[in-house]
Amino acid sequence: MPDAVGSRGGGGGGKLAYTLIGLVLLYALLIVLPHLVSFSQKEILVFLTINVLVVVSYRLLTLTGEWSLGHVVIMGVGAYGSGLYAKALGVPVPLAMLLGACTAAAVAFVLSFPLFRMKGFYFLIGSFAAGEIIRLLWKRFREPFGGPKGLKLLPSFPDIEIGVVTISFFDPVNYYYFCLIVVSVSLFILYRLERSRIGLTFHAVHWEDRLAEAVGVNTWRLRTLAFVTASFFAGLAGALLGHYLTTVNPNQFDVEQMVFVLIWVIVGGTATFYGPILGVVVLTVINEIVLRGLGVDQARPLIYGAILVATMLFLPQGLESLVPKAKALFTGRRPAAPQGQRAGAE
Amino acid sequence: MLDLFLQTVVNATYAASYLALVAVGLALIFGVMGVINFAHGELYMLGAYAVVYLYVEQEMNYFAAVAIGLIFLGVLGAAMERGLFRPMRDNPLGGLIVSIGLLLMLQAAVAMGFGVRMEHITAPYQTVIQVFGMEGVVIPLQRLFVILAAIILLGGLWVFLRRTRLGWAMRACAQDNEAAALQGISINQTARLAMCIGAALAGVAGALTAPLVRTYPYMGHSVIVAAFIVIIVGGIGSLEGAVIAAVLYAFVHTFVTTQFDGVIADIVGLVMMMLVLIVRPTGLFGTKDRA
Numbered sequence: 001m002p003d004a005v006g007s008r009g010g011g012g013g014g015k016l017a018y019t020l021i022g023l024v025l026l027y028a029l030l031i032v033l034p035h036l037v038s039f040s041q042k043e044i045l046v047f048l049t050i051n052v053l054v055v056v057s058y059r060l061l062t063l064t065g066e067w068s069l070g071h072v073v074i075m076g077v078g079a080y081g082s083g084l085y086a087k088a089l090g091v092p093v094p095l096a097m098l099l100g101a102c103t104a105a106a107v108a109f110v111l112s113f114p115l116f117r118m119k120g121f122y123f124l125i126g127s128f129a130a131g132e133i134i135r136l137l138w139k140r141f142r143e144p145f146g147g148p149k150g151l152k153l154l155p156s157f158p159d160i161e162i163g164v165v166t167i168s169f170f171d172p173v174n175y176y177y178f179c180l181i182v183v184s185v186s187l188f189i190l191y192r193l194e195r196s197r198i199g200l201t202f203h204a205v206h207w208e209d210r211l212a213e214a215v216g217v218n219t220w221r222l223r224t225l226a227f228v229t230a231s232f233f234a235g236l237a238g239a240l241l242g243h244y245l246t247t248v249n250p251n252q253f254d255v256e257q258m259v260f261v262l263i264w265v266i267v268g269g270t271a272t273f274y275g276p277i278l279g280v281v282v283l284t285v286i287n288e289i290v291l292r293g294l295g296v297d298q299a300r301p302l303i304y305g306a307i308l309v310a311t312m313l314f315l316p317q318g319l320e321s322l323v324p325k326a327k328a329l330f331t332g333r334r335p336a337a338p339q340g341q342r343a344g345a346e
Numbered sequence: 347m348l349d350l351f352l353q354t355v356v357n358a359t360y361a362a363s364y365l366a367l368v369a370v371g372l373a374l375i376f377g378v379m380g381v382i383n384f385a386h387g388e389l390y391m392l393g394a395y396a397v398v399y400l401y402v403e404q405e406m407n408y409f410a411a412v413a414i415g416l417i418f419l420g421v422l423g424a425a426m427e428r429g430l431f432r433p434m435r436d437n438p439l440g441g442l443i444v445s446i447g448l449l450l451m452l453q454a455a456v457a458m459g460f461g462v463r464m465e466h467i468t469a470p471y472q473t474v475i476q477v478f479g480m481e482g483v484v485i486p487l488q489r490l491f492v493i494l495a496a497i498i499l500l501g502g503l504w505v506f507l508r509r510t511r512l513g514w515a516m517r518a519c520a521q522d523n524e525a526a527a528l529q530g531i532s533i534n535q536t537a538r539l540a541m542c543i544g545a546a547l548a549g550v551a552g553a554l555t556a557p558l559v560r561t562y563p564y565m566g567h568s569v570i571v572a573a574f575i576v577i578i579v580g581g582i583g584s585l586e587g588a589v590i591a592a593v594l595y596a597f598v599h600t601f602v603t604t605q606f607d608g609v610i611a612d613i614v615g616l617v618m619m620m621l622v623l624i625v626r627p628t629g630l631f632g633t634k635d636r637a
Contacts, residue, residue: 121438133613136612298458301450312443
């Protein structure tokens with residue numbers, strides 16, 4: 001039985017210092033980064049930051065062993081919710097974003113009753129059906145969802161005035177910083193959650209659900225908790241996206257988007273916290289720099305599909321499984337015992 | 347009023363026919379290999395594009411184009427089994443995930459080869475036949491082909507599975523892979539044959555409906571969603587269930603579309619599937635095996 005908990009965290013004070021230095025360097029890079037890239041790449045940085053939250057929240061769901069095809073629609077629930085609260089009810093945008101995320105969590109809670117009667121493949125198909133139903137409802141009902149064209153002219157994030165300085169979030173760089181803060185806080189919460197007793201129990205539910213039940217773990221409640229929490233953060237990501245684009249429509253959250261999330265997560269790997277982040281960052285960089293540079297826009301899904309198939313066949317534990325090997329190469333030590341889960345393995 | 351009702355019955359029969367061709371293949375593949383082939387809608391789409399390429403662009407005889415499409419899809423199905431699904435055999439959701447990758451690749455390949463524009467193919471036979479002896483109830487000959495093909499091919503498959511040794515082997519694999527292997531049945535060969543048949547059925551459905559629908563690289567999506575609903579409602583892995591559920595779904599969908607609109611009909615179909623998943627996950631005709 002592979003150890004899915006990962007080997008990071010814990011350790012002595014020396015390791016902690018390294019981690020801190022690493023984090024400081026990482027954030028220094030992330031803060032400087034938008035000033036080094038072109039305008040369109042600044043926009044992509046905003047999307048990438050939001051997508052990091054999507055994949056990490058998706059991974060929380062996979063921790064309990066269930067693979068959902070409804071995650072992107074749940075993200076859309078956050079975007080639609082937040083947009084409607086801000087536009088139709090006049091709620092201030094920051095509060096609307098939180099309410100949108102709560103709406104996504106509430107929808108997930110309601111869906112958990114039918115969905116958690118299913119497992120494995122049935123859960124996958126059930127979540128797909130539930131997501132499609134929600135998406136078709138957006139498409140069908142012009143009031144209040146705007147029909148196929150969706151919601152337009154959503155209020156954007158309000159300017160902040162500090163003394164004489166006005167920070168406009170119309171500027172992608174400022175919105176990027178804002179997303180960076182929100183996503184960082186969210187990732188911290190998700191990380192602490194996984195490290196907590198509850199997070200460890202998620203792993204137990206995944207690998208030994210019968211045994212976990214036998215020692216008194218309420219697996220249904222834990223699955224629901226993972227699903228609702230993941231959906232909250234997906235909804236938050238949706239709200240961040242909606243108020244940046246100031247428009248949401250049903251096609252933004254269709255199954256193709258879900259497939260991309262799946263590819264990011266699987267290519268990155270799901271055994272470690274950083275795996276999905278690695279996946280989304282590497283694939284976005286490949287997408288934006290290599291593919292855009294080559295000018296092969298139409299071939300993009302072809303290459304993405306090929307990457308997914310190749311990963312499943314030749315690197316089933318994802319990019320993250322290369323990290324210990326790279327580390328070992330760097331320090332000249334033998335790599336630790338292989339760890340991690342294969343995508344889709346029950 | 348009666349003629350509208352009867353016309354809807356005729357339309358639903360046609361919808362049930364091509365849906366059954368797609369869904370039975372999907373159910374067969376799941377039954378024998380335990381894999382859900384997400385790219386099945388794209389196999390249907392490739393069948394339609396075989397007609398676009400051979401019949402429209404190369405000006406070949408229509409039925410020759412359909413036959414070549416069938417063979418091409420059969421070979422492609424066998425290749426998928428060997429290249430994608432066999433390495434994923436011990437990974438329950440792995441086959442599904444690689445088929446999603448293949449789905450993207452096939453869509454993009456067709457979009458690059460033929461463009462994303464919708465193509466409208468003129469049907470080779472424009473004859474329209476009156477049925478039930480009523481003025482307002484008609485069926486175009488092309489739709490009748492689809493219904494006949496479904497009856498002949500699915501009937502043939504049924505006989506094959508019940509009356510031949512190879513068919514018995516296939517059913518044995520569907521019941522218990524390991525026990526079948528112990529009887530000397532080659533799991534690999536059986537799986538390849540199942541993929542071959544499943545893909546060819548989807549290809550025929552696509553090739554025959556191509557002149558009736560608009561062909562475009564993403565046409566597989568609505569078909570695969572409908573096929574999923576059908577195999578879940580019918581009981582996953584059950585071929586008879588898939589046929590009966592295809593008829594049921596096609597009638598519900600056609601009647602709701604006629605009464606309300608297409609989106610509502612899609613929602614009703616998905617709700618039907620959710621209800622089955624909640625109340626009776628083995629479907630209307632499924633057994634506990636493979637559930």
